[in-house]
Amino acid sequence: MQMIIANTLIEGHVVFLTAEGGWTHDIERGAVARSNEEAAALLTEAKQAEKANKVIDPYLIPVTVLNGSRQPTEYREFIRAKGPTVPVPGAQTGHH
Numbered sequence: 001m002q003m004i005i006a007n008t009l010i011e012g013h014v015v016f017l018t019a020e021g022g023w024t025h026d027i028e029r030g031a032v033a034r035s036n037e038e039a040a041a042l043l044t045e046a047k048q049a050e051k052a053n054k055v056i057d058p059y060l061i062p063v064t065v066l067n068g069s070r071q072p073t074e075y076r077e078f079i080r081a082k083g084p085t086v087p088v089p090g091a092q093t094g095h096h
Helices: 036-051 075-082
Strands: 002-008 014-017 055-066 069-072
Touching (some): 002 036, 014 075, 069 075
Antiparallel strands (some): 002 014, 002 055, 055 069
C-alpha cells in the first residue's frame, strides 16, 4: 500500500492526498493506492496540485496497517506523519 505525502505551501505542514483530491493532516483520511497503477494516478494528481501551488514536494510513501492504524513503513516518514519521537523544547503540549 502507498499514499501521497506532501507539505502545505504556506505553513509547511505535512498533509496526505485524499480520495476526493483534497489534502488532510490525518493519515487515516488519506487515499491509499493498492496497485502500481493506483499509485501512479495518485502521484499524477498530486503533481497537478503542486503545479497549482497547493502543496510542495508530493511523493509516494509505503504504508502498512498496524493495530488498525495506518503507519508509514520508513522511519523518516513515520516522524513526518506522527511527529517527533522525543519532546521538542519549547513546543506546545496541547494544554491550555
